[in-house]
Amino acid sequence: MEQLLAHLKNLGFTEMESKIMVDLSRQGASSGYEVAKRLGASRSNIYAMLQRLNAEGYLHCSKGEPARYSMLTPEELTSKISDNVRQSLHFVERSLPRHHPGSPSFYNMEGDRQVLDTLLVRVAQAEKEIVIDMCAEEAALFHEELRAAEERGVRLLWSYDADSGEQYSMLPWDPFEPSAELCGRKFSFVIDRQWCMLGLRGEECMTQALVTEHPLMVKLLLEYFAQELILYELEEDMGEELERRYGRRFEHMMNKYVVER
Numbered sequence: 001m002e003q004l005l006a007h008l009k010n011l012g013f014t015e016m017e018s019k020i021m022v023d024l025s026r027q028g029a030s031s032g033y034e035v036a037k038r039l040g041a042s043r044s045n046i047y048a049m050l051q052r053l054n055a056e057g058y059l060h061c062s063k064g065e066p067a068r069y070s071m072l073t074p075e076e077l078t079s080k081i082s083d084n085v086r087q088s089l090h091f092v093e094r095s096l097p098r099h100h101p102g103s104p105s106f107y108n109m110e111g112d113r114q115v116l117d118t119l120l121v122r123v124a125q126a127e128k129e130i131v132i133d134m135c136a137e138e139a140a141l142f143h144e145e146l147r148a149a150e151e152r153g154v155r156l157l158w159s160y161d162a163d164s165g166e167q168y169s170m171l172p173w174d175p176f177e178p179s180a181e182l183c184g185r186k187f188s189f190v191i192d193r194q195w196c197m198l199g200l201r202g203e204e205c206m207t208q209a210l211v212t213e214h215p216l217m218v219k220l221l222l223e224y225f226a227q228e229l230i231l232y233e234l235e236e237d238m239g240e241e242l243e244r245r246y247g248r249r250f251e252h253m254m255n256k257y258v259v260e261r
Contacts, residue, residue: 011081016041017049021058021071029062029070104213112207115199120145122191126154131190131225133159138187138201159228184208190221 001022008018019039024030027038036046050069053059057080062068072080109115123130123145130149132139139146150156184202196218199209210217231250235242246253 014049016045017053020046020049020053021077024059024069024071025074029068031066031068033066035069104215106210106212106214106217109199109209109211110206112201115197115201115207115209116141118209118211119189119197122189122195122197123149126191128192129155129157129190130192131157131159131222132188133221133225133228134187134189135185137185157225159225188221190218190225193218193222196221 004022005015005018008021009015013021016039020035023035023038027034030038032047032050033043035050036043039046050059050061054061054069058072058077060070060072062070071077109118119142123142126149130146132146146156183205184200184207186198186200188196188198190196195211195213197209197211198217198221199207201207212218242250247255
């Protein structure tokens with residue numbers, strides 16, 4: 001009984017209205033006097049609530065003196081409530097003012113659960129494409145969701161070598177001054193070329209991520225992915241020749257520009 005009343009109140013009915021509806025469903029057609037007597041409430045309040053519920057279509061009212069009220073069937077009641085909620089939600093969606101900021105914001109997230117839950121929601125909402133740069137440890141967490149995305153026609157692009165277990169990368173840019181080592185494994189997602197997340201995750205550090213829809217960040221991550229893809233294909237096709245001329249991972253070329261002298 002209490003649980004039923006709680007759910008009716010969640011749907012917008014007052015506590016007394018909920019009690020009236022449950023009472024009429026149990027007892028059948030009744031006058032206002034009979035309902036008030038059973039519930040131990042004032043007749044004036046009960047009559048007012050019966051009239052309101054009747055006006056909104058939640059009760060039937062027979063003609064005659066005294067008027068007798070009866071409830072809709074459970075199926076009729078839930079169908080009516082469902083229609084009303086759908087209409088209200090549709091109106092709110094169309095009418096609620098929308099704020100359009102000058103440029104998208106950047107958000108920081110911390111904690112494994114928050115970061116992973118956000119990614120799971122976004123992967124489930126993907127419509128066209130997901131670009132992924134991620135290690136095997138993290139990829140395993142999204143296996144079912146990514147497979148479901150692929151099955152509904154979403155294209156998956158990976159910057160990950162499943163055979164070697166290593167992410168492809170250029171030579172690192174070492175800091176000029178001594179600093180703490182980067183903790184964790186890097187990962188990034190770009191979804192539908194509109195939303196992206198860049199973060200770190202590992203056993204010895206807190207999971208952290210930067211989330212944004214800013215087109216500049218989306219563009220940088222996509223260009224990075226394209227660069228990695230092109231270099232990977234070149235090394236697969238011309239590996240020995242490239243390494244002879246430019247060094248492993250183009251280190252001779254990179255040393256000309258980024259190595260401190």
